[in-house]
Amino acid sequence: MTDNTDTETTEMTGKCPFGGDRIGGATGAPPTLENWYPDRLRVEILHHNGQSANPLGANFDYAKAFSELDFDALKNDIKTFLTTSKEWWPSDYNNYGPQMVRMAWHAAGTYRIADGRGGAGTAMQRFAPISSWWDNGNTDKSRRLLQPIKQKYGAALSWGDLMVLTGNCALEIMGLPTYGFGGGRLDAWEADNATYWGPEVWDPETARDPSAMVNREKRWRGKPGDADYDLENPLAASNQALIYVDPEGPNGEGDPQLSANDIRITFTRMAMNDEETVALIAGGHAFGKSHGMTPADQIGMPPEIAPMEAMGLGWHNPRGTGNGADTMTNGIEGSWTPDPTAWDNDYLENLFKFEWTQKRSPAGALQWTPVDPDAPKTPDAHIAGQMNDLMMMTSDIALKVDPEYRKVCERFLEDFDLFTLAFSKAWYKLTHRDMGPTDRYLGPEVTVSDDLLWQDPLPPRSEQVIGDAQIADLKAAILATGISVSDLAYTAFSAAVTYRDSDKRGGADGARLALAPQKDWHINARCVPVIAALRGIKTEFSGDVSLADLIVLGGCVAVEKAAKDAGIDAPVPFTPGRVDAKQEATDEESFEWLKPVIDGFRNFVDPDYSSIAHGVAPEQMFLDKAHLMNLSAPEWVALTGGLRVLNLNHDGSRDGVFTDRVGVLSNDFFVNLVDVELEWKKYDENGLSFTLNDRATGNVRFTATRNDLVFGSNAQLRAIAEVYSSSDGHARFVTDFIAAWHKVMMLDRYDIKGHQPYQTV
Template sequence: MSEEIKIGGKCPFAGDSVGGVAGSEPTTDQWWPNRLKVELLHQNAPLANPEDPDFDYAKAFSELDLAEVKQDIKALLTSSVDWWPSDYGNYGPQMIRMAWHSAGTYRIADGRGGAGEAMQRFAPINSWWDNGNIDKSRRLLWPIKQKYGAALSWADLIVLTGNCSLEVMGFPTYGFAGGRIDAWEPDTLTYWGPEAWYGKKIEDAPRGPFEGHPDQMVNRDLRWTGEAGDDDYDLEAPLAASNSNLIYVDPEGSAKKGIPEDSAADIRITFGRMAMNDEETVALIAGGHAFGKSHGMTPPDQIGFAPEGAPMESQGLGWHNPRGKGNAEDTMTNGIEGSWTQNPIQWDNSYLENLFKFEWEQTRSPAGALQWTPVDKNAPRTPDAHLPGVDHPLMMMTSDIALKVDPAYRKICEKFLDDFDYFTDAFARAWYKLTHRDMGPKARYLGPEVPQEDLIWQDPIPAVDFELVDARDIAELKAKILGADVSVSQLAAVAWGAASTFRTSDKRGGADGARIRLAPMKDWPVNNPDDLAQVLGVLEGIKRDFDGAQSGNKKVSLADLIVLGGCAAVEKAAQDAGVTLEVPFTPGRNDATAEQTDKQTFRWLEPVSDGFRNFHRDDIRYHVSPEQIFLDRAALLGLSAPEWTALVGGLRVLDVNAKGAYREHGVFTDRPGVLTNDFFVNLTSPDFEWKKVDDEGLTFTLDDRHSGETKFKATRCDLIFGANAQLRQLAEFYAQKGGHEKLVKDFAKAWHKVMMHDRFDV
């Protein structure tokens, strides 16, 4: 403390305002926008979670009386509160929308989104304009969440409330599974698209009170290519929604032009990106729109900020409506006003009946949004949701009319019209898939309402009905594998290729099931199909010999042998480098069949760029650099920065690269197949210099500073570990004295983590 402050008591802050508040200064991202954000691997750190480290959600959930929980939810659904009155005296429709929009962020390309962590509670999703007023639905549920506490996650409560809502309105749901575990902080890693909130580039985005005003969502050029109806019409991967801030498509049609045919094209692509076929798509739209209404009674420019921008006194509630009551008959949500049916709180087939019975003309809502009303003025009307004795014309959205004009969708609609029971079953199954798609295998499902049926989208694997191998068997099998005519590199590559398909996002992929031996995975170029076939042939022979020599019910699955072969290879490579260790191995996997494998959806797991194996398809148009894709793959594997670094250093010297254009790149060692720390030693050596080979800066050579001799080749996915400040510290850590043995141990630990990702049974 200065003498002036100490003696005179002068205020230490000069001027009229207090400066130096963390977060007010320009951020690192603003200074260096192209920096690789390695710290994103460490989101959802344990420090953010208030639960005790040993809290067991599965155990807590299993002790709930689910029937009592549902009774409490259903009592709430058929009530009404003054601050947010229920439409038609039933909160069911708005709660269906809440559950749908929570689950509907799922996308099959990278498995991100979905209801699994209740990310709907956090930015940016909580403030998307398509989620307008869903904050009210969750706030209505707070007393129930408060009552059951940690035993009922928000994620499970949101989906369960959607099911209860359907049931109170007469719909027979297919089932419900708990087991979703809440996140405790926003997801800052997922890429939701190139647009700013207004569908424009960030620097061009206007700022106004109604963040995400739908009328501004018109610039589709940043995520779409081609025109609707063209063969090249498509959406940037991995995106699924047609615009930023949407769950699926704009209800007013592509670019708000109100053209049903164009809307149908958007629907097919977006629902397909969310893992739904045509029949499931129609079932979800027709089933969901059997209930409730849309709200558009207040001009959007009068609505206040979304939750993240709302004033402090709003306490997390956004979209303040100053007109009239601010709710009920004055509600503004997506701008479209009206209901699809005559009885919006009863399950029936009137949505499809109305859609096909009447001709529809385009009109506008009080808020100015495009919508459709019957041409026949004598058509049935729908009651007002709040005013007794008042009724309104029926309403359809452009996305509804699309089902009528698209030939394939129309055929499905007609089938549903002819067979209401079939439609009911189709919607029940599609809703179940929608709300459970991101949960992964059934081993994670909890509760008494889990259906017994195995569904293809759950990637089923036969139950293990045989005695597992013991320690002695494992040792003998390792010896046979290492004695076979396959290399350490080949064994490690096959095991890594099988296990590294796993995604922490939707829990798909992994070594269990041995699907690497089936189409489409066996033919992926990244898996080196010829080497894969050779290794699988050897392992299948070892399996036959082992199973045939057993007198009892003891067997070994090919899935276990694939992983065991990789473990044996790592141990051998470490031993050859002078380090003795045992890589953990836990048997219990089984082999899936081709009939249990959905080829159409498994193709989304194929990497088009995989930095772990220096694979990068040059025929793909990328919007981000290879190292950005590499970081994303590391995140989907649930790796920390040290785990990522150790795995790459080990995989490079094990020589598991894909046999493509970059086959030799990154193998910075004269002893491939030996688990050394040579990758890091050579990467960080001042005796060499890196030189760019191509104009794009995708490939490089490592040249001796004195002789000029080219020593090694590299890609961006190699050099990033020396160029990025955070990753370089880790590279130097493994290159320094004592780093080799540490690398071997860290590699084996991270290897085991990846091999065990899909073992939800242990």
């Protein structure tokens, strides 16, 4: 045998330890866990955007800093900037207003009601993938133009607030009376690696021409006009790299009615009704122009993969000056109105007054122009004295063709004041929909109104809340009802678990668990008798206590008793002050989106949902819910282990209840989960149900679902479960479970906790 060790060592000396065939690019696939194990459970997303990524530090108080800046001076600075054109990126019509409206709209327009993700709240437009979507072409220039203002006000002004406020200021200088502005958006500090944006496979070419990426059969089901025609949940855009719909119509084919179908579905997914949809489209297109002077295949790569010397700017345009008259965004060229920097009703008037015919832009995109040669012209954005034909997109003609949208348009045509108010309110909703309770809104221009149902309004909180003595009396009264620990805890958790940190909706405050639609959800049937008993306590109580507080207090009583029965005296924190929402102030349709399809915490899988068949296993949805609740991995593990031994299964089944002492806060779930003398066997062919068998006898000890076994099968979760299963793990588990329980009960209490970072670990 030849000894070649010295030869190999010599050959490797001075070489990069990461070979070209190992680091991706043209020479190979990247050595990532996702590449090797595409179906792995990415538990690490629970620790995404944590405090270690935040340069401002955990103790920075944004609300305080924002309140101390000179708001009027800030708005004056923004408005001065809007009418001061920069040579490196000149404004259209000597006014950056339309450009900044688009930036703010596209920052907010990613919001989707299905899971509350997206929106302007964390300024994710700065990061991939949103920063590099084709539909966000040149928004990087808009933010770079704003950088001097951001630097002037520093940490007291987040990018999220600056972008939305700039959009508001732009509307104001162009004549629209805005409905209000609430600050309080807290910036994220890293790219979003958790949100599912669609099934399409991305490649560099699609970053420059989304038509190459349209693959509707992956994202849509059925065909336009069919009863089952719909968009895959939780998506809201018609295809990858768009905010809403293809302006040229589905597949770029220029069919206005098919475009209207897509518009209705996508805007509904973004929480807008028909009137709000028309108001936003017609109002937004009253301003500015679209850009399509350069073919898409000539445009450079988006910011995320642009050359380093571009310093974060993408979509390099090599034609002419690369900007101004040569600018390229979505490929469509022209303006909708004769006065693109003034708030008026010309958009709707021209849309309905004239007939429109299709043509191609200089970039080759399909658009529409008036048939009548005497139709009004629009001034060129950069060439003095030049007048151009008006332009409409297929998505504009859709408003004229669709019968329901047409009715709304005709109302707005007859009443410009109505249109003005509708657009102002819709814009306010668009830019604030993801902010959650109005307790989070900051600044002197906040608008709160009972008719804004999307704000999930709550009645005013009483200045006096129940004290310690009253709490003790109420706890005794709750115990005296004889309601089981399991049922009390189940009801409290069911009220709180609706919370999602994405748009700060849901939670126990308001007691909407007792209102439609939540009271009628099958998963909440177990709560009905408990709520009835708690109403009785409320009626007999001599003081003033809300049903919402009683629901949460009942859960705290249950956990305290369960811990004591396990041999540990551990007080469970309770913070009163919740109020009860009114049914008429509850938007039933929008709350229906919070109804769970899969809830791993309560071991629920909708019987109509075949998760494996849909390609998403229950444990993936369970992880997604933990992420939406802003839980860390240890919190997720501890919380689930406690819920199982208390038996918070929605149907009271014994799946995952790995204990013979139900209702006692033991660590039995973890002890049995990792017991090497027990083995798990698949009970059904789909791998959704399992039995835990004694290795020696073969006897079945327990049954389980995927939402139970994942805490033993996933390496990261098992490592935590082993801590709680150890001989010294019980006390630690009880402490951690109570802390996680209290966190869940307080998730929506922004009246108490104020502004919190997007993700707190």
